[in-house]
Amino acid sequence: MPTREDVMHLRSVVRFASMTSTGDCAELASVPENAAIWPLETSTRDNCLGAECPRFAECFVYKARREAQAADIVVVNHHLFMADLAFRDDAIRDFLPTVDTVILDEAHQLPSVAADFFGTSLSLAQLLEAGRDARALGLARAPDGSSWITLTSQFERAVRDLRLALGAVGLIAGSRTSLDRIERRSDLRPAFDAIDEASAELARALEINRGRDAELDLLIGRVAELRRNLAEWTGAVALNRDEDSDAAADESFEGDAPSVRWISLSTYGAQFNQTPLASGQALARAREAQPQSWILTSATLTAAGRFDHYLAEVGLDNATTARWDSPFDFPRQALLYLPQSLPSPYDANFAHSVAEVAWPLIRANGGRAFVLCTTLRAVEKVAARLRQLMAQDDEQLPLLVQGASTRRALIDAFRSAGNAVLIGSISFWEGIDIRGDALSLVVIDKLPFAPPDDPVVEAKIRYLRKIGRNPFNEYQLPEAIMLMKQGAGRLIRDETDRGVLMILDERVLSKPYGKAVLSSLPPFARTRNEGDAIEFLTRRGAR
Numbered sequence: 001m002p003t004r005e006d007v008m009h010l011r012s013v014v015r016f017a018s019m020t021s022t023g024d025c026a027e028l029a030s031v032p033e034n035a036a037i038w039p040l041e042t043s044t045r046d047n048c049l050g051a052e053c054p055r056f057a058e059c060f061v062y063k064a065r066r067e068a069q070a071a072d073i074v075v076v077n078h079h080l081f082m083a084d085l086a087f088r089d090d091a092i093r094d095f096l097p098t099v100d101t102v103i104l105d106e107a108h109q110l111p112s113v114a115a116d117f118f119g120t121s122l123s124l125a126q127l128l129e130a131g132r133d134a135r136a137l138g139l140a141r142a143p144d145g146s147s148w149i150t151l152t153s154q155f156e157r158a159v160r161d162l163r164l165a166l167g168a169v170g171l172i173a174g175s176r177t178s179l180d181r182i183e184r185r186s187d188l189r190p191a192f193d194a195i196d197e198a199s200a201e202l203a204r205a206l207e208i209n210r211g212r213d214a215e216l217d218l219l220i221g222r223v224a225e226l227r228r229n230l231a232e233w234t235g236a237v238a239l240n241r242d243e244d245s246d247a248a249a250d251e252s253f254e255g256d257a258p259s260v261r262w263i264s265l266s267t268y269g270a271q272f273n274q275t276p277l278a279s280g281q282a283l284a285r286a287r288e289a290q291p292q293s294w295i296l297t298s299a300t301l302t303a304a305g306r307f308d309h310y311l312a313e314v315g316l317d318n319a320t321t322a323r324w325d326s327p328f329d330f331p332r333q334a335l336l337y338l339p340q341s342l343p344s345p346y347d348a349n350f351a352h353s354v355a356e357v358a359w360p361l362i363r364a365n366g367g368r369a370f371v372l373c374t375t376l377r378a379v380e381k382v383a384a385r386l387r388q389l390m391a392q393d394d395e396q397l398p399l400l401v402q403g404a405s406t407r408r409a410l411i412d413a414f415r416s417a418g419n420a421v422l423i424g425s426i427s428f429w430e431g432i433d434i435r436g437d438a439l440s441l442v443v444i445d446k447l448p449f450a451p452p453d454d455p456v457v458e459a460k461i462r463y464l465r466k467i468g469r470n471p472f473n474e475y476q477l478p479e480a481i482m483l484m485k486q487g488a489g490r491l492i493r494d495e496t497d498r499g500v501l502m503i504l505d506e507r508v509l510s511k512p513y514g515k516a517v518l519s520s521l522p523p524f525a526r527t528r529n530e531g532d533a534i535e536f537l538t539r540r541g542a543r
């Protein structure tokens with residue numbers, strides 16, 4: 001049921017729609033990004049009527065597309081570009097104009113965006129939404145066409161039962177689990193079968209009413225696609241892990257589209273994903289289908305000075321590559337501080353040590369620091385310990401902690417405070433540009449290796465091993481190095497910036513691969529002495 005807030009938001013949207021010239025919902029600040037009203041009034045590939053829509057002529061989306069078609073240069077984000085590339089063969093053609101040249105900035109993000117678009121996903125929310133739409137449209141446009149309430153209620157009940165079944169096989173809210181790691185996965189089969197049965201009834205009712213209403217007709221294809229996706233998952237859950245050998249579990253690594261099936265669970269929802277393990281191959285195929293040049297740029301496409309890892313990830317084996325030195329005077333502008341003694345990053349109290357070792361520098365610097373952690377748990381622990389240290393030393397600096405507000409609000413607050421300490425995990429390691437005095441200390445807790453128990457990471461490691469490659473050297477380490485460079489890159493943003501980068505993971509010195517990590521970072525001056533680092537920060541002109 002809609003809340004009073006939803007109604008207020010809806011009124012704001014209606015008012016905004018009558019005044020805006022672009023229809024860009026980012027301009028409507030009074031309705032938050034996560035407002036419940038957005039999904040209910042958003043047109044998607046599933047429900048857009050296209051030229052048959054009565055509001056087609058005034059539609060903001062199509063107006064923007066027409067303008068893009070007529071333009072010489074179009075600027076879009078990676079997701080829109082990838083959607084256009086991945087769905088070229090789909091009904092949505094001419095999403096963007098055909099172009100000769102594509103310039104992709106921040107191209108280090110391309111492999112992960114490609115993995116999203118060349119994979120498939122099916123969520124319980126999508127299924128429930130299809131059921132809701134079928135009920136609303138059926139009752140409004142073909143009330144005598146079927147028992148819409150009974151049909152959709154059965155369907156929705158079956159979908160909710162699948163969520164319960166996922167809990168019963170041991171999955172917990174917040175988890176991401178590879179399908180072949182679920183011991184009793186065949187216990188999910190009856191729940192999938194029940195959805196199949198209920199959705200078949202719904203599909204029949206829609207088919208019987210075909211031709212009565214354009215929007216109702218659109219649901220025929222949508223339900224059919226959901227059923228196809230469901231059928232694949234029904235087949236995939238058919239075998240229990242113990243009936244299955246590891247070799248059979250690795251079957252999805254065969255062929256030219258190796259992938260992993262995995263499930264993410266939230267409190268009330270679930271998403272079923274199939275992620276390609278070599279998205280570069282799919283990307284290369286899509287790119288080859290279009291005669292155009294790609295120019296990929298980023299400060300972090302190399303690991304240890306080589307492009308190999310990146311080129312393999314994006315499926316480019318004969319690209320021309322080049323590197324240009326930064327215009328910044330790194331040895332003069334920045335100091336890399338590697339503290340003398342630190343506990344192992346595996347130590348249970350490591351996060352506390354991070355706060356304790358970083359605090360003297362944060363204090364001497366009057367805040368103006370980013371503390372970049374590799375996990376959300378570390379963010380909380382470091383923040384808690386820093387709060388204690390501030391209270392102990394009677395030094396109150398604004399402490400901005402990931403999760404307390406949106407990413408954008410935290411960054412804005414950091415900029416305007418001028419003496420804040422921001423503590424964040426991976427989403428804060430890149431894409432933030434804070435120049436000048438507000439940021440002159442970046443603390444990195446650990447080397448950002450992707451968690452090896454993540455279903456996609458784990459599958460990729462197994463896949464690389466299976467094809468005879470070295471997953472650590474060819475995947476985990478280069479990925480960590482590229483992310484490390486992004487994190488370090490928050491510090492010096494222009495020719496006048498100065499600051500200290502502090503890395504608290506002793507593995508950069510104790511492990512053989514540490515050399516590759518350090519040599520990939522900008523050539524900052526180095527010290528292992530806390531006094532030097534504090535002196536650098538407080539020296540005249542540093543602030």
Ligand code: SF4
Pocket residue numbers: 043047048049050051053054055056059060061062
């Ligand atoms: S064409 Fe109609 S349904 Fe599609 S986005 Fe525009 S207004 Fe929405």
